[in-house]
Amino acid sequence: MSDAPLIRTLQSISDVSEADWNACLVSDHPFVTYQFLKALEDSGSVSANSGWMPYHLALELGGEIKGVAPMYVKGHSQGEYVFDHSWAHAYERAGGKYYPKLQLSVPFSPVTGPRLLVVEGPEREAYQRMLLQGAKQVATELNLSSVHATFLEPAERALMEADGLLIRTGEQFHWVNENYGDFDDFLAQLSSRKRKAIRKERKGATENGLTFEEVTGDAITEEHWDAFFRFYIDTGSRKWGTPYLNREFFSLLGAAMPEAVVLFMVKREGRYIAGALNLKSSDCLYGRYWGCIEDHRFLHFETCYYRAIDYAIRHGIRRVEAGAQGPHKLARGYLPTETYSAHWLRDPGFHDAVAEYLEAETRQVSAEIEYLAGHSPFRNDGRS
Numbered sequence: 001m002s003d004a005p006l007i008r009t010l011q012s013i014s015d016v017s018e019a020d021w022n023a024c025l026v027s028d029h030p031f032v033t034y035q036f037l038k039a040l041e042d043s044g045s046v047s048a049n050s051g052w053m054p055y056h057l058a059l060e061l062g063g064e065i066k067g068v069a070p071m072y073v074k075g076h077s078q079g080e081y082v083f084d085h086s087w088a089h090a091y092e093r094a095g096g097k098y099y100p101k102l103q104l105s106v107p108f109s110p111v112t113g114p115r116l117l118v119v120e121g122p123e124r125e126a127y128q129r130m131l132l133q134g135a136k137q138v139a140t141e142l143n144l145s146s147v148h149a150t151f152l153e154p155a156e157r158a159l160m161e162a163d164g165l166l167i168r169t170g171e172q173f174h175w176v177n178e179n180y181g182d183f184d185d186f187l188a189q190l191s192s193r194k195r196k197a198i199r200k201e202r203k204g205a206t207e208n209g210l211t212f213e214e215v216t217g218d219a220i221t222e223e224h225w226d227a228f229f230r231f232y233i234d235t236g237s238r239k240w241g242t243p244y245l246n247r248e249f250f251s252l253l254g255a256a257m258p259e260a261v262v263l264f265m266v267k268r269e270g271r272y273i274a275g276a277l278n279l280k281s282s283d284c285l286y287g288r289y290w291g292c293i294e295d296h297r298f299l300h301f302e303t304c305y306y307r308a309i310d311y312a313i314r315h316g317i318r319r320v321e322a323g324a325q326g327p328h329k330l331a332r333g334y335l336p337t338e339t340y341s342a343h344w345l346r347d348p349g350f351h352d353a354v355a356e357y358l359e360a361e362t363r364q365v366s367a368e369i370e371y372l373a374g375h376s377p378f379r380n381d382g383r384s
Contacts (some may be wrong), residue, residue, distance in 0.1 A: 030089035205302035231291025
């Protein structure tokens, strides 16, 4: 048997075993687990029909899988949260074909995490580079325009930048747990005006007979998923027209990894009227989807932001990532944080044009983060 490393592509995550895939994880990050990605595929939420054709990478050595990477052939730029529509338009106006492209990412999830998943050991970085080269080779063989890796951890960002990929900087708002004893301990670190505003919002959210439930693990039932899916559909229909996930996905998610799911549900007069879905690791609570079928003052802030902070404090979780967008999160203790993506464009002229664009964009993003950080809600003598 040859000991030469072999990169092969997987048309479905089911082409490898759960044990082999998850053996390449060095953390309990929920979004890159076999279970999460398989739920996307088995539900049909991710497929060639949805414009997310699975084309995962596997690195084999001596007959054993040493690394994997979640990768997709994309026929559009939807569900990525790193917007390159203007690049596509410019390339196609110049006579090129931007789509299909390759995407190293987790579909529909603007969550920072590992993308080049490799077993622990001294060859870890070398294996990661092999996976990255494998992605480039696939793009070349399939005559695709580009490879994009989104929401990268800092180490992978540095690795890809050293390999010549263009780095794009974005912005999200994250809350950090400074070893708070309880929610009031967190509030004590804010300026008086912000502290009073949050207390007012939390009080207002419990008016009109609203009650809140925290549901996790095996306590989550199909009734909860039925209700939450109604909320998800309502939000998705109003925000972007066609929600990405179908009802089956949520049942599969709950069955495959219940220990990672946290639902904050809201009732009025015995009926669920709102909810927020979170996934968790040992050090982060990831706020993903929210929706409601009734409008109530401050309900969104309470369900998505304050409940998440309270949960993180009670369970000793280091931070809360509340998803894309949201300067409004700043006043609620979520501070601006850089996010990173990496881009390899096969056409050298297009590569140079995008590089020039990114230089200007990065300066703008950095200036905005600096400005927002200067308007932190924390006291000048606070711990944060």
